[in-house]
Amino acid sequence: MTIAFLGAGHMAHGMIGRLLGAGFPVTVYNRSVEKVRPLEALGATTAATPRDAAHGADVVFASLSDDAASRAVWTGPEGVLSAHVSDRMIAIECSTLSHDWVLELAGTVRRRGLRYIDCPVAGRPYAAAAGQLVVFAGAEAADLEEVRPLLAPLSKEIFHFGPVGAGTAFKLIYNLMGATQIAALAEGLVAAEAAGIDLLSAARAFSTGATGSPHVVRHAAFMAEGRHEDPPAFTARGRLKDSTYGVQLAETLGCQAVLGRATVALFEQMIEAGMDGAADSRLIEAVRSRRVDVPPTSPPPGRRPGWSSGR
Numbered sequence: 001m002t003i004a005f006l007g008a009g010h011m012a013h014g015m016i017g018r019l020l021g022a023g024f025p026v027t028v029y030n031r032s033v034e035k036v037r038p039l040e041a042l043g044a045t046t047a048a049t050p051r052d053a054a055h056g057a058d059v060v061f062a063s064l065s066d067d068a069a070s071r072a073v074w075t076g077p078e079g080v081l082s083a084h085v086s087d088r089m090i091a092i093e094c095s096t097l098s099h100d101w102v103l104e105l106a107g108t109v110r111r112r113g114l115r116y117i118d119c120p121v122a123g124r125p126y127a128a129a130a131g132q133l134v135v136f137a138g139a140e141a142a143d144l145e146e147v148r149p150l151l152a153p154l155s156k157e158i159f160h161f162g163p164v165g166a167g168t169a170f171k172l173i174y175n176l177m178g179a180t181q182i183a184a185l186a187e188g189l190v191a192a193e194a195a196g197i198d199l200l201s202a203a204r205a206f207s208t209g210a211t212g213s214p215h216v217v218r219h220a221a222f223m224a225e226g227r228h229e230d231p232p233a234f235t236a237r238g239r240l241k242d243s244t245y246g247v248q249l250a251e252t253l254g255c256q257a258v259l260g261r262a263t264v265a266l267f268e269q270m271i272e273a274g275m276d277g278a279a280d281s282r283l284i285e286a287v288r289s290r291r292v293d294v295p296p297t298s299p300p301p302g303r304r305p306g307w308s309s310g311r
Helices: 010-021 033-040 050-054 067-075 099-111 125-130 141-151 166-194 199-208 214-225 236-252 258-272 280-289
Strands: 003-006 026-029 059-062 090-093 115-118 133-138 155-162
Touching: 003 010, 003 050, 010 026, 010 033, 010 125, 026 033, 026 050, 050 067, 059 067, 067 099, 090 099, 090 141, 099 115, 099 166, 099 236, 115 133, 115 141, 115 166, 133 166, 141 155, 155 166, 166 199, 166 214, 166 236, 166 258, 166 280, 199 214, 214 280, 236 258, 236 280, 258 280
Parallel strands: 003 026, 003 059, 059 090, 090 115, 133 155
Antiparallel strands: none
């Protein structure tokens, strides 16, 4: 089975390495050819365009940054769908994209008589390199079964949520929940700091208490210590993009997204502060910069500090 892979960023690099390690021939296209060079040493072939990569391929994977990048490689002038492809080609889109674009792209692929699998993944680049991603699939059951041998080297678990679109819908909800936890943590730590609480102690208490989700545990240490990933595994730009797509989906479905919109607003503060390419944990800096100094308050007359009515 011949594979084309579109994208060679942090996530894609690990995924391509796993496919090559499992013995699959992989042709890679990336806008920046330099990112493909290390993969060539592992046995990958480099293509000059998405069309060249997909020529004759049985399966075409994509792992890209956003709708615009996905649109360019699939339906652009030199995109996959302008190529001579196998009649049985399967498109596997692993990027986190808007739900509307996924449905549009799937329709375009199907009109060509080809098959499409909605296949976003959860996990960081180290999980991709270790084959420990979690797959959120939307696909026809038979199509998913056909590509399981390709997904197996990449993942520790595959969730099949339903038809095309269901995988992306879940991924956007999942990522929006995660971003909201990071946003709440940043505000919580800044409030604790303003209250005179030691930031490292607050981070440890948040991480070991009922608030200690994996996102909180991971980001609390970065935020409290002022030590952030470089290069970042997840940027402010990426969080804002995913959260915006998630809010759009929720509201399209007729659901409210009060917390989602608040999360979008906080990550917009990072962008406004010029931190669009910074690690998402640096959100604490943007939140801290918005803090307003207030005069100290005194307890009401006749009451001692720390007094409680017991109510």
